[in-house]
Structures are given as structure tokens and as C-alpha cells.
Amino acid sequence: MKPAQQRRSRRRAILLALSAPLILAGCQLPSFGAYGGVSKAGTDTFKLWQGFSVAAVIIGGFTFLLMIYVIVRYRAKKKDTSLPKQTQYNIPLEILYTIVPILVVIGLFAATVVVENKVVANPTPQATINVTAFQWGWKFTYPGHKAYIVGQTTQTPTMVMPADQDVRINLRSADVVHGFYVPRFNFSRYAQPGLLNVFTFNITKPGLYKGQCAQLCGLYHSLMYFNVRVLPTDEYDAWMAKQDANTSIVNAAAQSGAVAAQISPRVPTNRAQSQGAN
Numbered sequence: 001m002k003p004a005q006q007r008r009s010r011r012r013a014i015l016l017a018l019s020a021p022l023i024l025a026g027c028q029l030p031s032f033g034a035y036g037g038v039s040k041a042g043t044d045t046f047k048l049w050q051g052f053s054v055a056a057v058i059i060g061g062f063t064f065l066l067m068i069y070v071i072v073r074y075r076a077k078k079k080d081t082s083l084p085k086q087t088q089y090n091i092p093l094e095i096l097y098t099i100v101p102i103l104v105v106i107g108l109f110a111a112t113v114v115v116e117n118k119v120v121a122n123p124t125p126q127a128t129i130n131v132t133a134f135q136w137g138w139k140f141t142y143p144g145h146k147a148y149i150v151g152q153t154t155q156t157p158t159m160v161m162p163a164d165q166d167v168r169i170n171l172r173s174a175d176v177v178h179g180f181y182v183p184r185f186n187f188s189r190y191a192q193p194g195l196l197n198v199f200t201f202n203i204t205k206p207g208l209y210k211g212q213c214a215q216l217c218g219l220y221h222s223l224m225y226f227n228v229r230v231l232p233t234d235e236y237d238a239w240m241a242k243q244d245a246n247t248s249i250v251n252a253a254a255q256s257g258a259v260a261a262q263i264s265p266r267v268p269t270n271r272a273q274s275q276g277a278n
């Protein structure tokens with residue numbers, strides 16, 4: 001190749017590399033194995049994941065191409081056993097490959113901080129739910145309302161919450177460390193004994209979502225499922241009005257003992273009664 005030709009092809013390669021993010025932004029990015037996220041913060045988390053994945057593909061692909069090039073271009077040849085030309089100390093190149101990774105890390109760090117701040121933000125809530133994890137189930141209560149949901153092992157309780165509202169969750173544990181994990185929310189948080197964990201969901205897509213305990217917490221950890229039913233605001237209000245009008249759950253606290261007693265016969269009763277009723 002003539003020098004002018006070489007320069008032109010190099011310029012074309014640089015232009016292509018620089019415009020890659022713009023080209024990629026124009027097309028639908030794959031999910032890279034993650035859920036899209038049905039909450040506002042969950043969607044941001046998902047986009048961050050996509051950004052990290054794209055960066056990894058570009059950097060990994062570029063590194064791989066360089067390696068392939070060197071392996072093929074400077075491979076041992078039968079006829080030519082002499083050492084190829086030895087070079088060292090290309091200062092501009094060394095500065096470049098030190099600064100570029102630092103800039104990449106700073107970029108990923110900054111994007112992470114921005115998204116994390118959204119995930120942990122607790123704006124003034126429009127609804128509040130108290131969640132208590134226990135061996136091996138979940139209890140959901142609504143401050144100022146009668147709604148009371150509890151279930152364990154095979155009972156799979158369902159937390160009901162409104163869509164398009166900032167819903168504050170006060171998460172506690174009655175015994176050991178549990179994990180409040182809703183895959184479709186891209187969200188997981190420990191429920192820790194003696195500690196209150198507060199976070200906020202704003203779910204944009206009504207629906208029924210699966211949740212589970214994500215921390216090995218004892219014998220029936222594997223059965224510690226729950227559901228989250230996200231209702232449009234009017235349906236949620238109607239549900240809550242029905243709960244508040246229901247006189248059979250007035251003495252909700254007293255019921256928790258009864259529910260603990262209804263558990264699967266495989267669960268040791270002494271444990272379930274002493275801890276499930278909390």
C-alpha cells in the first residue's frame with residue numbers, strides 16, 4: 001500500500017470506530033440476558049446494563065482483533081526462522097492505552113452513580129407498604145389501612161401495589177437475613193434483623209410479577225416465594241376500599257398466629273409459630 005492509501009484507510013477505520021456508538025444507538029440493542037425492568041429505576045438499571053455490555057463487546061472485540069492480527073501477522077514461518085523486528089517504548093501509544101481505559105472506567109463509574117442515585121431515591125411516597133420477611137414467608141401490611149397479607153412456604157402471598165405511583169417499602173426481617181428479590185423489577189435488597197431498609201418503587205407496567213427470597217435463610221428458603229400484583233391506580237383504590245370495608249380482617253394481628261398454624265405440615269411447627277407470627 002502506498003503511504004497516501006494507507007493514511008486514507010487508517011482515517012476510514014478511525015471514523016468508523018468513532019461513529020460506532022452513534023450507529024449502535026440507532027438500532028435496537030439486545031437485552032444481554034437481563035430483564036427490561038417494569039419500574040422506572042429498574043428500566044434505568046437495565047439501560048446501564050446494556051451500556052456496560054456494549055462497552056464490553058467493543059473493548060473485548062477490539063482487543064481480540066489486535067491479538068488475532070499479531071498472532072497471524074507475526075506467526076513463525078517455516079522458511080524464515082529469524083526474529084521479527086523488535087520494538088519497544090512507543091511513548092504516545094503507551095500514554096494512549098493508559099488514558100483511554102481510565103476514561104472508560106470513569107465513564108462507567110459516573111453512569112453507575114447516576115443510576116444508583118435513582119435506584120436509592122426515596123421521594124415523598126403516595127403509598128407505603130410494610131414488608132416483613134420471616135422463616136419462611138412474607139407479611140405485607142399497609143399503614144393506615146386494614147389490608148393484611150401473609151403467607152409462607154406453599155402459600156405464596158401476593159403483595160398488591162398501585163402502578164405509576166411512588167410506593168415506599170419498609171423492609172424488615174423477623175429473624176434471620178432474607179433477600180427481597182423481584183427479578184422483573186431488577187431489584188434485590190436484604191431484609192436484615194434489627195434494621196429497617198427503605199426503598200421506593202414506581203412501576204410503569206401493571207401486572208403480576210414473581211418475587212422470592214434471594215438469601216439462603218434456612219430449611220424452607222427454596223419455598224419462600226411471593227407475588228407482586230401491580231394494579232392501575234383506580235383498581236388499586238377499589239381493592240384497598242374493599243380491604244378497609246372488610247370487617248373480617250379487623251383483628252389482623254391476631255390472625256397472623258392462625259396463618260402460621262396453617263402452614264405445610266412439613267414445616268416444624270414450633271419454629272413457624274414462634275417466628276412466623278412476628
Ligand SMILES: [Cu+2]
Binds near residue numbers: 134214
Ligand atoms: Cu428467606
